[in-house]
Amino acid sequence: xxxxxxxxxxxxxxxxxxxxxxxxxxxxxxxxxxxxxxxxxxxxxxxxxxxxxxxxxxxxxxxxxxxxxxxxxxxxxxxxxxxxxxxxxxxxxxxxxxxxxxxxxxxxxxxxxxxxxxxxxxxxxxxxxxxxxxxxxxxxxxxxxxxxxxxxxxxxxxxxxxxxxxxxxxxxxxxxxxxxxxxxxxxxxxxxxxxxxxxxxxxxxxxxxxxxxxxxxxxxxxxxxxxxxxxxxxxxxxxxxxxxxxxxxxxx
Numbered sequence: 569x570x571x572x573x574x575x576x577x578x579x580x581x582x583x584x585x586x587x588x589x590x591x592x593x594x595x596x597x598x599x600x601x602x603x604x605x606x607x608x609x610x611x612x613x614x615x616x617x618x619x620x621x622x623x624x625x626x627x628x629x630x631x632x633x634x635x636x637x638x639x640x641x642x643x644x645x646x647x648x649x650x651x652x653x654x655x656x657x658x659x660x661x662x663x664x665x666x667x668x669x670x671x672x673x674x675x676x677x678x679x680x681x682x683x684x685x686x687x688x689x690x691x692x693x694x695x696x697x698x699x700x701x702x703x704x705x706x707x708x709x710x711x712x713x714x715x716x717x718x719x720x721x722x723x724x725x726x727x728x729x730x731x732x733x734x735x736x737x738x739x740x741x742x743x744x745x746x747x748x749x750x751x752x753x754x755x756x757x758x759x760x761x762x763x764x765x766x767x768x769x770x771x772x773x774x775x776x777x778x779x780x781x782x783x784x785x786x787x788x789x790x791x792x793x794x795x796x797x798x799x800x801x802x803x804x805x806x807x808x809x810x811x812x813x814x815x816x817x818x819x820x
Contacts (some may be wrong), residue, residue, distance in 0.1 A: 569643065574654075574656075577654075578656065578659070581656075581659050581662055582698070584808070585659075585698055585700045585705075586698070586700075587649075588700060588704070588705065588708050588709075589698065589699060589700040589704070591708045591813045592694070592700070592704050592707070592708060592775075592777055593777055593778045594644025594694070594775050594780070594781075595778075595779075595780050596778075596779060596780045596783050597713065597778045597779070598685065598713065598778070600685065600782070601713070601779060601783045601787075602783075605637075606636065606787065606790065607638070609636045609637075609685055609686070610635065610636055610685065611633050611634070611635065611642065611682065611683070611684045611685050612633070612634050612636045612639075612684055612685070612686055612687075612688065612787075612791060612798075612799050613631065613632065613633050613634075613637060613672070613684025613686065613687040613688065613712075613799055614631070614632045614634070614684065614687070614688045614690075614797070614798070614799025614800045614801075614802060614803040615629075615630065615631050615632075615668045615672075615687060615688075615689055615690070615800075616630045616690045616705070616800060616803035616804045617629055617630070617649075617664050617668070617792075617807070618630065618804065618807035618808050618810075618811055619700065620624075620811055620815055621643055621709035623652050624651070624655065625650060626648065626649075626650055626651075627648070627649055627651060627667075628646050628647070628649075628808075628810050628811050629642070629646070629647045629648075629649045629664075629667040629668060629670075629671055629805040630644070630646050630647075630671075630803045630804070630806055630807035630810070631643075631645045631668070631675065631803065632669035632799060632802045632803045632806060633646045633675070633682050633683075633684050633752040634798060634799055634802065636791075637790065639791065639793070639798045639799075641789075641802065642682055642803075643675065643679065643682045644806055645671055645674065645675065646806060646807060646810040647667070647670075647671065648814075649667040651663050651664070651784030658696070658697040658698070660691065660701070660702050661701065661702040661705035661706070664702060664808050665702065665706050665709060667703045668689075668706055668788055669706060669709050669710055672684075672687070672706075672710050672712070673710075683712075684712065685712075685713065685716045686712065686713040686714070686715065686779065686787065687699050687706065687707070687710070687712050687713070687715070687776075687799075688714075688715050688717055688788070688791070688797050688799040688800050689702055689703035689706055689714055689715065689717070689776055689800075690717065690718075690719075690800045690804065691703055691716055691717075691718055691719050691770075692716045692722055692758070692772070692774050693707070693714065693715065693716030693758070693774035693775045693777075694716075694757050694758065694774045694775045694776075695716065695718070695722060695724070695749055695755035695757040695774035696722065696724065696757075696774075697724050697729075697755065698726070701705055701716055701774070701776075702716065703715060703716030703774065703775075703776030703777070704716070704775075704776050704777055706776065706777075707776040707777020707778060708777055712777070712778070713776070713777060713778040713779045714777045714778070714779070715773065715774075715775070715776050715779060715784045715788060716758075716773065716774040716775070716776050716786065717771050717772070717773055717788055717796070717797055717800055718771065718772040718774075719771060719772075719795075719796065720772075721733070721760075721772055722772070724751075724757075725751035725752055725753070725757065726750075726751050727749050727750070727751065727757070733760075736760065736762065737768070737769075737770055740760070740762035740768070740770060741762075741810075742762065742765055743762055743763060743765045743766075743789060743792070744761075744762070744789045745761075746759040746760060746761040746762065746770075746773075747759065747760050749772065749774075754782030756781065757774060758772055758773055758775075758781065759772075759773050759774075759781060759785050760772055760773075760782070761773050761785055761788060761789060762794050763788060763789055763792040763794075763796070763797065764789075764792045764793065764794060765796060766794060766795070767794065767795035769795060771788070771795060771796065773785050773788050808819060
């Protein structure tokens with residue numbers, strides 16, 4: 569008796585994740601990443617998908633590119649897309665990556681001088697069930713350095729939102745303070761970062777591709793005016809603005 573299609577799909581996706589996981593580079597590859605002030609970094613990107621409330625198929629795929637270090641908008645593109653892959657926890661990348669990758673490829677084709685030198689992804693990288701989240705998937709397929717920044721804690725590999733975690737959050741005194749997210753195996757999969765003085769709620773930073781964790785945390789902090797780093801925050805704002813403009817009756 570053959571396995572149900574969903575089971576076959578999961579096995580296929582798990583196999584693909586395992587193969588792509590081998591290509592992740594967990595370290596700094598660019599000169600600007602090693603510079604104390606990120607000298608040489610001029611463009612930072614952010615990607616996001618926003619949905620109309622009640623519709624989990626049609627979405628706005630958003631790419632922004634900001635100047636660095638002043639974080640001014642250099643480029644933005646909004647595209648309505650139709651997601652065909654089902655949502656399954658741990659496999660979000662198979663729903664979203666094709667459209668985010670297409671946005672980056674379109675920019676590289678049309679205005680290569682504006683291609684970001686690093687991309688911030690609204691989601692996890694190595695901090696994931698199989699150490700291959702959306703930021704890793706997009707990084708490997710695009711070849712660009714990527715950083716995963718999640719607003720909510722993924723309780724995975726022994727990392728839990730328990731009393732100890734809450735006390736560690738309370739100990740973050742100022743913007744830039746962080747603590748490691750350590751798996752049961754002892755491996756550090758990411759860091760909880762107090763991204764700015766204005767917000768005591770941390771974000772969860774992990775390596776996507778071609779960047780070290782310490783550099784990813786330092787860069788995330790440098791891109792935060794508010795809790796969420798500007799490339800992701802502006803991508804989210806612009807995608808929601810696009811949906812409100814083109815679908816005024818919808819609640820985004």
